[in-house]
Amino acid sequence: MAVYVYSVVAAGHPQRLDGVDGVGDPPADLRTVHNGKLSAVVSDAPEDLRPKRRDLAAHQSVQERLMADGTVLPLQFGFVTSDDDAVKAVLGERAELFTERLRALEGCAEYHLKAAQQEEALLREILRESDEARRLNEEIRSGRNSPELPLALGELVAQEVEVRHDQRAAAVVDVLREFARDERLSQATGDDFLNVSFLVDRDNEKPFLSSEQGLADELGEDFDLRLRGPLPPYSFV
Template identity: 60%
Template sequence: MSMRSRLRPLPCAWTGLTGVGDPPEKLRTVDGRSLVAVVSEAPEGLKAKRRDVLAHQSVLERLMADGSVLPLRFGALAPDDDAVQQVLDERADAYLERLSELDGCVEFHLKASVVEEARNILLGSEEARRLNEDVRAGRGGQDLRMALGGLFAGEVQRRHEVLAAETVDALRPVARDVRTSEPTGDDFVSVSFLVEQARQNEFLTAQKDLADRCGEDFAFRLHGPLPPYSFV
């Protein structure tokens, strides 16, 4: 489901677009006083199957091509059309303000990790090198191993915080807004950028320049352009 202002007409060509389900449900609109929600029925126990996720994404992309939208993440449900209409009207002012802020923008989501981080820490820390050499030589026992592990953990966290800040700072000037989330796994950053469509190429160039400066020890994964999920 997504929402958009009634000030812009809905796309006329819905050929090939459907809602979720098997067989897929038809799309329809729920009209509020100043907003329209594009919805479909949802089957019992809706799950994020590839077919349904792609249907959701296709509808958002078609709507975005015609104007700004407030995208709801896959799986957002309401009991009936009356409940949707009530929310549209009760929160109309806030939704319209957000639509204005998102007008002409898309989201890019960036994650990044460091390759061979242990080697980099050993190269950059004399204490880590000394402890590692003692452990490999069989000196110090379990206490020394724990000390080395604690040093590595602290150094990894410190490095990740610095790298994340530098990554965000490098790309913030070409974005309208930024939303960070907690990175997972080996990633040191997980961040979404709200980018004006007119500046997409500028943003992509800035991200490539950042990756080139960082070199082969860094693995950057950029996803987008996406509907601005993180900024609704």
Template identity: 50%
Template sequence: MPLYVYSITTEDHPRRLDGLSGVGTDPSPLRTVTAGPLSAVVSDISEEIRPKRRDLTAHQEVQESLMRDGVILPLQFGYTAPDDLTVRQVLERNADDYLAALARLEGCAEFHVRASQADEAPLLQQILEDLPEARALNDRIREGDRDPGLPLALGELVAHEVQARQEALAADLTEALLPFSREHLAHSPSGTDFLNLSLLVPDEQQEVLRTAQADLAARMGGDVDLRFSGPLPPYTFVT
């Protein structure tokens, strides 16, 4: 029977599964498939699993529950296998890599850090004050110069400067946060964000990281929206 695979643990992980619900319209009980020193947490499925809210939530709750009792390798949503034998073969074939990854992630959780410009007005005003060429273009427009190229030139100049300053701020924030992490990975920002960063944070650094978050937010004032989420299963660092 096909299986949905949630995560990989060491064989001696407690894997307390009572009270947890698996994915699917009619969820099967969670169970484990073990091969040597490794176990996979799975549930039987009889349908194609799609990323519906209920199933995404069930998947995440399993990961978070397991993570509270020890290190895990959380699999991304949607990982399936045709049967128990296939899972055992994968565990056996990749045992050394999985054990090394579990050792690397021991005692850590993932934190996501995102930042966006909460209010662009102060930044735009600062750019006009700092760049004489931008200030001159803006003055010409305000004084009634109807040259159609002026707004485009000003917009391009300001947009380039906004990007440069946000990239510099993202680099500064990353540098300030790296001492609290064992590993990090910078992702391409999306939407209005200029920073999208994943940190692998040891347990003993998590409270210090929260203090650093508050200090950074206070230092930047209300112009930057700095958002932290975690502790989370370390999806980003499962390699």
């Protein structure tokens, strides 16, 4: 039967899985596959596996339980292989890599931050600080009938938005990276100008959280900073 793989841990990890269910309906029983100094937490894989809420929650619960007792290399939802022997083979083939990553992630958790600025506030800021944008806007408002003016203003505003978003994203990351062991930037989508994950040592969690709150207070109510964590370190495996 196909095997669903949740995560990799050191063989010495407590691996307390009592009371935690695996994916599937009914939930699959969890077990461990060992090879040398490494173990993988697995279960039988359901035939109709889909990213349903219950299964996503089950996958996350396994990571959180393991994370509470030690370092974990969490796999993304949906990793399936042929059988336990295949899992054991991968543990052996990639033992050096897995061991290095476990060492790099020891004592750390992931914090994921997204940030956005209210569109109206950003447009007001651009009109206030850009002489050219303000001039174009005033000409349009005066009733001058030229199709080139809205186009020119739109292009200018788009450029200003990109520059300001890039500058603010860099400034936020620059402050918070002082308290992080590593960081991973992802493409921001929608209204967000920042999408970043930080690997934070447990000893630095309080100053990291305090700095993030300080940034939120400094930026003000026109900005929306959304921080999630502590999380299993998916972005750093």
